[in-house]
Each structure stands twice: as structure tokens, then as C-alpha cells.
Amino acid sequence: MPAAVTISDIHVDYGTVHAVGDLSLEIPQGASVAVIGPNGSGKSTLLKVIAGILEPNSGSLDTHGAATAIVLQSTDVDPSVPITVRDVVAMARYPSVGLLRRFGADDRAAVQSALERLDIADLADRQIHHLSGGQRQRAFVAQGLAQEAPILLLDEPLTGLDVRSRSVIADVFDVEHSAGRTVITTTHNFEDAAQCDLVLLLATRFVAFGVPDDVFTEDHLKTAFGGRFVRAGDTLVIDDPHHDHHH
Numbered sequence: 001m002p003a004a005v006t007i008s009d010i011h012v013d014y015g016t017v018h019a020v021g022d023l024s025l026e027i028p029q030g031a032s033v034a035v036i037g038p039n040g041s042g043k044s045t046l047l048k049v050i051a052g053i054l055e056p057n058s059g060s061l062d063t064h065g066a067a068t069a070i071v072l073q074s075t076d077v078d079p080s081v082p083i084t085v086r087d088v089v090a091m092a093r094y095p096s097v098g099l100l101r102r103f104g105a106d107d108r109a110a111v112q113s114a115l116e117r118l119d120i121a122d123l124a125d126r127q128i129h130h131l132s133g134g135q136r137q138r139a140f141v142a143q144g145l146a147q148e149a150p151i152l153l154l155d156e157p158l159t160g161l162d163v164r165s166r167s168v169i170a171d172v173f174d175v176e177h178s179a180g181r182t183v184i185t186t187t188h189n190f191e192d193a194a195q196c197d198l199v200l201l202l203a204t205r206f207v208a209f210g211v212p213d214d215v216f217t218e219d220h221l222k223t224a225f226g227g228r229f230v231r232a233g234d235t236l237v238i239d240d241p242h243h244d245h246h247h
Contacts, residue, residue, distance in 0.1 A: 001028035001029055001030065001031070002028070002029050002064075003026040004027050004028060004029040004031070004151055004182040005026070005027040005062070005063055005151065006026050006061070007023055007027075007050075007061050008024050008060045009022065009058070009059040009060075010024075010049060010058070011023075011056060011057050011059055012049060012054065012056045012057055018204055019045040019204060020042035020049075020056075020204060021205050023046070023202075023205065024206070025200070025206070027184065027198070028198075029150075029180075030181070030182055031182055031183075031196075031198055032184075032185075032196040032198070033182075033183070033185070033196055033197065033198045033199070033200060034185055034187050034193035034198070034199045034212075035186045035187070035199075035200045035202060036186070036187055036188070036200070036202070037201055037202035037224050038225055039188075040204070041203050042204045043155075043186040043202060044072075044155050044186060046202070047070060047153045047154075047155050047184065048070070049061055050063065050068060050070075050151070050184065051068045051153055053070070066149070066150040066151050066182075067147070067149040067151070068149050068150075068151040068152075068153055069092070069144040069145075069148075069149035069151070069152050070144065070153040070154075071140050071141050071154045071155065071157055072140075072155050073155040073156045083129075084128065085115070085124050085126055085127075085128055086124040087128075088139050088140065088142075088143055089114050089115055089124075089139060089146050090107075091143060092110070092111070092114070092143045092145075092147040093107045093110060093111065093146060093147075095147070110146045110148055114142035114143070114146040115142055117142070117172055117175075118138040118139070118145070118169070118172065119138065119168050120138050120142060123135060123139075132162070133160065133161065134161045134162040134164065137169070138168060141157060141169055145176070150181060150182060151181070151182045152176055152181055152183045153184050153185075154173075154183070154184070154185040154186070156185075156187060156188065157169055157173075157185060158170065158187070158189070159188065170192075173185070177197075194216070198212075199212050199215040200215075201215050201216075201220055202224070207220055207224045208220040
């Protein structure tokens, strides 16, 4: 498979804090990829680099001309600004349409399709501030879909959501993946990660990359989680409050 993303020895530092380093790999087009690791391991930083909103200190990253759409873990909207769910989703089309041009039929169709697929079409005229956490997350995922970019990046999109929102968003990911879009998501959930084609295990540096069974080995998990990892019989237990504990 041709590469959707090529990462060549990138390093990212926030001042004196080392975020990601010694990372080189290729992500195939059309793959679903889970990025997992301890809290502070560089997962969100990596997504921002792939999205082009953060420059690495060294190394390079290439999406081979493909556009990316990113859904961040938390998106702040000024509560004093009146903005509807439809407005939020429609923002996805601004890069191609521009702020001052009218939407065409394709733009309106992309927005409406995204609203319907995330099951929030009936909320389109509601203020984004009046939604529940799960509904807000669905709105921002809809914004990511409406960009119709070949590479979709999602930063912990299922964390802390109600059952309904988790189900809707997970189904959308499956459809996007089946349609050939490259879907890269960060997660703390080992079961969610195991459903992806490939898993990248990070600990501010590369630990392992490959199919889930090859990545989730005892040696790799010990390397990533260190003393927070123990074995209880046939069960691997992660002593980390941000992760589902059993694998």
C-alpha cells in the first residue's frame, strides 16, 4: 500500500520538555491506526504534527499532498458567541470556500450529510453551548467529516462519552475506514485500539508499530508503562488511571 503519512526522525520539544523523539514510520493509505501510550507520551502532539498545526523541532513529516482534518480532544468555544451546531460543522468548508463566498450545493450537502451521520441534524439550530458533552463531541466529529479530507485525525474522540455518542462515533469511524479514508486516533482504551488495523505504542519515543497482537506484547508494554505494568496470571494490568486496566 502507498503511504498516507511518512514520518522521518521527528523530534518535538516544548521548551525544556521533551514531547516526541526518534520517531520514524510509514502509515499506509486507508489504514485505521490507534496511537496509545502513557499519559504525556506525545500522542496529541503527534496528531498536531501530522495535521500541520505544530512544527517539529527536527525531522520531517509528509502527507504526500493529502489534506488532513483533525478533531481535538477539547475545543473551546467562547460562550458569549452565539453559534449553532450547523455553524460549527459549516466551518469545515471555509478553507475551500473562503469566509466571504457563498456555499455551493456540494458544501451544503457535505454539512448536512455530516449532521445526519452523527445523528445531530435535529440539533442543527441549537446553540453549541447548550448541548451535552456527547452531543458537542458529535458536532466536532461532524465538522471533521465535513472537510472530506483523505486523512482524519481524532484525539481521544470516545473518552468520557455517553453510550449513545460512543456508538454513533465508533460507527462513523468504521464507515470512514471502509470507504478508504486513513483514520488515525489516539486512545487510552486497549480494546478500542485492538480494533484498528495498526497500533503505534509511544512513550515520548517509538516503542512499537504494527498489528495489535504484535504491539501488545509484555515486553513492549513494560517498555512503555514501566512500573505501572504488572502481570496477574494471564492478565496484563496497567496501573494508570487514564487507561482501561486489563488486556
